[in-house]
Amino acid sequence: xxxxxxxxxxxxxxxxxxxxxxxxxxxxxxxxxxxxxxxxxxxxxxxxxxxxxxxxxxxxxxxxxxxxxxxxxxxxxxxxxxxxxxxxxxxxxxxxxxxxxxxxxxxxxxxxxxxxxxxxxxxxxxxxxxxxxxxxxxxxxxxxxxxxxxxxxxxxxxxxxxxxxxxxxxxxxxxxxxxxxxxxxxxxxxxxxxxxxxxxxxxxxxxxxxxxxxxxxxxxxxxxxxxxxxxxxxxxxxxxxxxxxxxxxxxxxxxxxxxxxxxxxxxxxxxxxxxxxxxxxxxxxxxxxxxxxxxxxxxxxxxxxxxxxxxxxxxxxxxxxxxxxxxxxxxxxxxxxxxx
Amino acid sequence: xxxxxxxxxxxxxxxxxxxxxxxxxxxxxxxxxxxxxxxxxxxxxxxxxxxxxxxxxxxxxxxxxxxxxxxxxxxxxxxxxxxxxxxxxxxxxxxxxxxxxxxxxxxxxxxxxxxxxxxxxxxxxxxxxxxxxxxxxxxxxxxxxxxxxxxxxxxxxxxxxxxxxxxxxxxxxxxxxxxxxxxxxxxxxxxxxxxxxxxxxxxxxxxxxxxxxxxxxxxxxxxxxxxxxxxxxxxxxxxxxxxxxxxxxxxxxxxxxxxxxxxxxxxxxxxxxxxxxxxxxxxxxxxxxxxxxxxxxxxxxxxxxxxxxxxxxxxxxxxxxxxxxxxxxxxxxxxxxxxx
DNA sequence: TTGTAAGCGTTATCAC
DNA sequence: GTGATAACGCTTACAA
Numbered sequence: 053x054x055x056x057x058x059x060x061x062x063x064x065x066x067x068x069x070x071x072x073x074x075x076x077x078x079x080x081x082x083x084x085x086x087x088x089x090x091x092x093x094x095x096x097x098x099x100x101x102x103x104x105x106x107x108x109x110x111x112x113x114x115x116x117x118x119x120x121x122x123x124x125x126x127x128x129x130x131x132x133x134x135x136x137x138x139x140x141x142x143x144x145x146x147x148x149x150x151x152x153x154x155x156x157x158x159x160x161x162x163x164x165x166x167x168x169x170x171x172x173x174x175x176x177x178x179x180x181x182x183x184x185x186x187x188x189x190x191x192x193x194x195x196x197x198x199x200x201x202x203x204x205x206x207x208x209x210x211x212x213x214x215x216x217x218x219x220x221x222x223x224x225x226x227x228x229x230x231x232x233x234x235x236x237x238x239x240x241x242x243x244x245x246x247x248x249x250x251x252x253x254x255x256x257x258x259x260x261x262x263x264x265x266x267x268x269x270x271x272x273x274x275x276x277x278x279x280x281x282x283x284x285x286x287x288x289x290x291x292x293x294x295x296x297x298x299x300x301x302x303x304x305x306x307x308x309x310x311x312x313x314x315x316x317x318x319x320x321x322x323x324x325x326x327x328x329x330x331x332x333x334x335x336x337x338x339x340x341x342x343x344x345x346x347x348x349x350x351x352x353x354x355x356x357x358x359x360x361x362x363x364x365x366x367x368x369x370x371x372x373x374x375x376x377x378x379x380x381x382x383x384x385x386x387x388x389x390x391x392x
Numbered sequence: 393x394x395x396x397x398x399x400x401x402x403x404x405x406x407x408x409x410x411x412x413x414x415x416x417x418x419x420x421x422x423x424x425x426x427x428x429x430x431x432x433x434x435x436x437x438x439x440x441x442x443x444x445x446x447x448x449x450x451x452x453x454x455x456x457x458x459x460x461x462x463x464x465x466x467x468x469x470x471x472x473x474x475x476x477x478x479x480x481x482x483x484x485x486x487x488x489x490x491x492x493x494x495x496x497x498x499x500x501x502x503x504x505x506x507x508x509x510x511x512x513x514x515x516x517x518x519x520x521x522x523x524x525x526x527x528x529x530x531x532x533x534x535x536x537x538x539x540x541x542x543x544x545x546x547x548x549x550x551x552x553x554x555x556x557x558x559x560x561x562x563x564x565x566x567x568x569x570x571x572x573x574x575x576x577x578x579x580x581x582x583x584x585x586x587x588x589x590x591x592x593x594x595x596x597x598x599x600x601x602x603x604x605x606x607x608x609x610x611x612x613x614x615x616x617x618x619x620x621x622x623x624x625x626x627x628x629x630x631x632x633x634x635x636x637x638x639x640x641x642x643x644x645x646x647x648x649x650x651x652x653x654x655x656x657x658x659x660x661x662x663x664x665x666x667x668x669x670x671x672x673x674x675x676x677x678x679x680x681x682x683x684x685x686x687x688x689x690x691x692x693x694x695x696x697x698x699x700x701x702x703x704x705x706x707x708x709x710x711x712x713x714x715x716x717x718x719x720x721x722x723x724x725x726x727x728x729x730x731x732x
Numbered sequence: 733t734t735g736t737a738a739g740c741g742t743t744a745t746c747a748c
Numbered sequence: 749g750t751g752a753t754a755a756c757g758c759t760t761a762c763a764a
Contacts, residue, residue, distance in 0.1 A: 066520075066543075068757060079735050084759065094733060109541065114518045115458035116757035119740045124455065134483065140474045147501070156515070159499050161487070175496070178454045180406075201449070203406075284680040313680065320685040340624040340653065340680070345660040408741060419751050424743065434749060456741030459756045 067110040076104050128181040130160040137338050138355050145359025166192045173198050183366040190251040205369035207362045217378040219362040223252045226351050227259020239303035244275040245290040246307040247282040253307050274298045287314020309334035309341045312348050331392040346390030354382045407450040415444050468521040470500040477678050478695050485699025506532045513538050523706040530591040545709035547702045557718040559702040563592045566691050567599020579643035583614040585630040586647040587622040593647045614638045627654020649674035649681045652688050671732040686730030694722045
C-alpha cells in the first residue's frame with residue numbers, strides 16, 4: 053500500500069498547492085488555474101478555492117513557479133548609485149509601472165564600477181529575469197556578452213542611441229544648452245567642475261567644451277574634473293580650487309546640483325556674491341536647489357518619467373510589440389533661478 | 393529505444409547541470425558538488441569540471457536551486473524610503489555584509505505606508521527568504537503574523553526593544569539629548585518641527601517634550617508636526633509657519649536635517665541671523681549639513697553600522713548562534729556646529 | 733470546466 | 749569520491 057507522500061507538510065510549515073487541492077477536493081492544477089486565470093474556473097469552485105486558500109494561508113512558491121514556467125516575473129535594474137536622487141526617482145518610476153503588473157524588481161547598485169556591474173549581472177542572471185534595465189551604454193565586453201546571452205530584452209536608461217532600445221535625453225545637448233544660456237546672459241569666463249566622470253558627465257562636459265570652443269572662450273584652466281563621488285563637500289572644495297587657478301571666472305557650471313550647492317556654500321562662506329561676482333549653475337535640479345539662497349539655476353531631467361517609460365518599453369518588448377517606439381528622447385528643461 | 397530527453401537544451405539556450413555532466417562524463421550531482429563543495433571532489437575531476445563550466449558558460453538556475461534545497465539565499469529588507477540618505481546608508485551596510493556571503497538582497501520600499509509594507513512582505517515571502525530585516529517595530533497585525541509565520545529570523549533596525557533581535561539606538565534619548573544641549577546653551581524658547589511622523593520621529597519628539605516639560609519650558613504652540621514627507625522645502629515652510637505662531641522662539645529643533653536645512657534657508661532669505669536670532673538644530677547629520685553657512689548642529693546616527701550589524705546579527709541567527717547578542721545599542725553622537 | 737502526466741534544474745539521501 | 753533516485757512545488761501540454 054502506497055502512502056501519498058505529498059500529503060505531508062514541508063519543513064517551514066509552508067502550505068502547498070496540493071494541500072489546498074486536497075482540502076478542496078480537486079486537483080492541484082485547478083487551484084493553480086483559479087489563482088492565475090480565475091475566469092477559467094467555475095464561479096462556485098473558484099469561491100470555494102479562495103476560501104480554502106485564505107483559510108490555509110497558502111502562498112505560491114516563486115521558485116517552483118519560476119522553475120516550472122521558465123518565467124521569473126522579475127526585472128533586473130542596474131543603477132550606478134542609490135545615494136543620488138536621480139536614480140532613486142528613476143527607480144520610483146520603474147516600480148510604479150512594474151509592481152502593478154506583478155513584476156519583482158531586483159535592484160543592483162553598481163557603485164559606478166564596471167567590475168561590480170559585471171558581478172551583479174552575473175548574480176542576477178541566475179534568477180532568469182524576464183527583462184533588464186541598464187543605466188547608460190558604456191559597459192564592459194563581458195557585460196555586453198552577458199546581456200546578449202541572457203536572451204531577454206534590455207532597455208538602456210538616461211542616454212540615447214539609435215541602435216538600441218533606450219529612454220533618455222541628450223546629455224551633450226544639456227551641456228550645450230546650459231553653456232549657451234550662460235553665454236546669452238553675458239557671462240564669458242565660464243568655469244566647469246565635474247566629479248564622478250561617468251559617461252553621462254563626460255558628455256555634458258563635451259557639450260560645455262563644444263560651445264565655448266565655438267565661441268572661442270574655452271580655456272582649459274577654467275575646468276576641473278575629478279573621479280571622486282559627487283557631493284556637496286566636493287563642490288565646495290572644487291569651487292575653491294578652481295577659483296584659485298582661474299580667479300577671473302564670472303560663472304561656474306557644475307556637472308551636478310550637489311556640486312553646485314557646495315560651490316554656493318563656499319561662496320557664501322567667502323563672501324563672494326552670487327550671482328553678482330560669480331554665477332552658479334547646476335544640473336539635475338535636485339530638490340534642495342530650489343530652496344538655497346540664492347536658488348540655483350539648473351537643468352531639470354525627467355528621471356521619474358525615464359524610469360516609467362523604460363519599464364513600459366521593456367514590457368512592450370516582453371510581449372513582442374514590434375511597433376513599440378524603441379528610442380525615446382524625453383528631453384530636459386532649463387530652470388532659471390536666482391544664481392545666474 | 394529511449395532517447396534521453398535531457399540532452400536537449402532548454403529554450404533560452406541556458407546550459408544545465410546535465411549538459412555539463414554529459415560533457416565531462418560524470419553525473420550531474422558531481423558537478424553540483426564540485427560547484428558547492430569543491431573539497432568533496434577529486435582535484436583532477438574538479439579541474440576538468442571547472443574547465444567545462446567555463447567553456448559552456450554554465451550558470452546555476454537559482455529557482456531550481458531554491459526549490460530543491462528549500463533555501464533561497466535571499467534576505468528581504470524593508471525600508472520606508474530610498475529618498476532618505478539614512479536608509480541608503482543602511483542598505484550599503486547590509487550589502488557589504490550580505491553580498492560577500494552570497495546572499496541576494498531584496499529591497500522593499502514601503503514608502504512609509506503600512507499597507508504597502510504588508511503588500512511587499514506578502515510578495516517577498518513568496519520567495520522564501522532566509523531572513524528578514526525590518527525597519528522599526530511598528531507593524532500591522534497582519535505583518536506581525538506574516539513575520540511570525542515566515543519561519544525565518546527577523547532583525548529590526550533603527551530602534552531598540554529588549555524583547556526582539558534589533559540593532560539601533562534610542563530615538564527618545566536623541567530627542568532628549570539635543571533638547572538638553574540646547575537648554576545648556578542657554579536657549580529657553582525651543583521650537584520643534586516634525587514631518588513624516590513615523591514611529592521614530594514621534595519618539596524623538598517625545599524626548600523633546602519630556603525635557604522641556606521637566607524644565608517647565610514646554611509650550612504646545614512652539615511645536616508643529618505634519619505627516620507630509622520630510623524635505624528641504626517643507627522645512628522652509630514649517631519654519632515660517634512656526635515663527636508666525638511663536639515669534640519669540642530662540643531655537644528650533646528639526647526632527648530631520650533636511651527640515652533643518654530648509655529652515656536655515658528660510659532664515660537666510662528673511663534675514664534672520666542664525667544662530668544669533670534663531671539657533672537651528674537638526675537630526676541625522678546628512679552630508680550637506682556640514683557645508684551650509686552656517687553649518688548645522690545635528691545628531692550623527694550610525695546607520696551604516698546599523699545596516700552592517702543588523703545583517704551580521706541576522707547571519708548569526710541563521711546559523712543558530714544562540715549566544716549572539718540580540719539587542720545592540722549603537723548609540724549616537726551630538727555634532728555641534730555653527731548653527732547653535 | 734476539470735484532470736492526467738510529465739517535467740522544469742537542482743539538491744538530499746542513501747548506496748556503492 | 750561518485751552515483752542512482754527521488755523529491756522540491758508548480759505549470760505546460762494534452763485529454764477527457
